[in-house]
Amino acid sequence: xxxxxxxxxxxxxxxxxxxxxxxxxxxxxxxxxxxxxxxxxxxxxxxxxxxxxxxxxxxxxxxxxxxxxxxxxxxxxxxxxxxxxxxxxxxxxxxxxxxxxxxxxxxxxxxxxxxxxxxxxxxxxxxxxxxxxxxxxxxxxxxxxxxxxxxxxxxxxxxxxxxxxxxxxxxxxxxxxxx
Numbered sequence: 001x002x003x004x005x006x007x008x009x010x011x012x013x014x015x016x017x018x019x020x021x022x023x024x025x026x027x028x029x030x031x032x033x034x035x036x037x038x039x040x041x042x043x044x045x046x047x048x049x050x051x052x053x054x055x056x057x058x059x060x061x062x063x064x065x066x067x068x069x070x071x072x073x074x075x076x077x078x079x080x081x082x083x084x085x086x087x088x089x090x091x092x093x094x095x096x097x098x099x100x101x102x103x104x105x106x107x108x109x110x111x112x113x114x115x116x117x118x119x120x121x122x123x124x125x126x127x128x129x130x131x132x133x134x135x136x137x138x139x140x141x142x143x144x145x146x147x148x149x150x151x152x153x154x155x156x157x158x159x160x161x162x163x164x165x166x167x168x169x170x171x172x173x174x175x176x177x178x179x
Contacts, residue, residue: 020060023069024053030070030138031077037137038081038130040122044088048080075148078134082126120170124163127151131159 031052036045055076063069121132134140134148142160146153
């Protein structure tokens with residue numbers, strides 16, 4: 001009947017062409033999160049994110065799907081974060097102790113332990129550190145990390161195993177010193 005909704009109208013609505021602004025709004029938190037959790041410096045993460053989106057803007061018409069854009073942004077954010085550390089020689093100056101500690105509602109936190117763990121993760125070499133950030137902060141699977149980082153899955157798994165072993169050893173040593 002005329003004037004009555006059939007229930008199909010909302011499914012027939014074309015979301016319109018993908019725009020840079022819509023992709024920016026949808027993906028900015030992912031790009032910033034990768035950079036921030038790797039660099040632990042808000043201004044550096046903002047600079048990396050801005051650079052990543054500038055590169056996307058220049059190549060925007062080359063992308064055929066949202067999935068391709070999402071993959072590309074993770075990949076470029078990861079590589080640009082590593083490049084930022086290498087270029088600026090910030091590895092020793094990353095302010096991990098100054099970074100805010102994320103909180104979980106309802107559970108008391110041990111801020112000293114969180115800062116210590118952040119510091120230990122920050123002491124890892126760049127690629128293993130980025131693998132740890134992508135796995136445990138961004139919750140990507142090893143196969144996804146391998147694609148993002150351009151490395152074999154076995155290398156990703158090796159980085160994860162060695163990094164966790166190094167972190168356990170460092171924690172055991174530091175806990176042993178306290179006793």
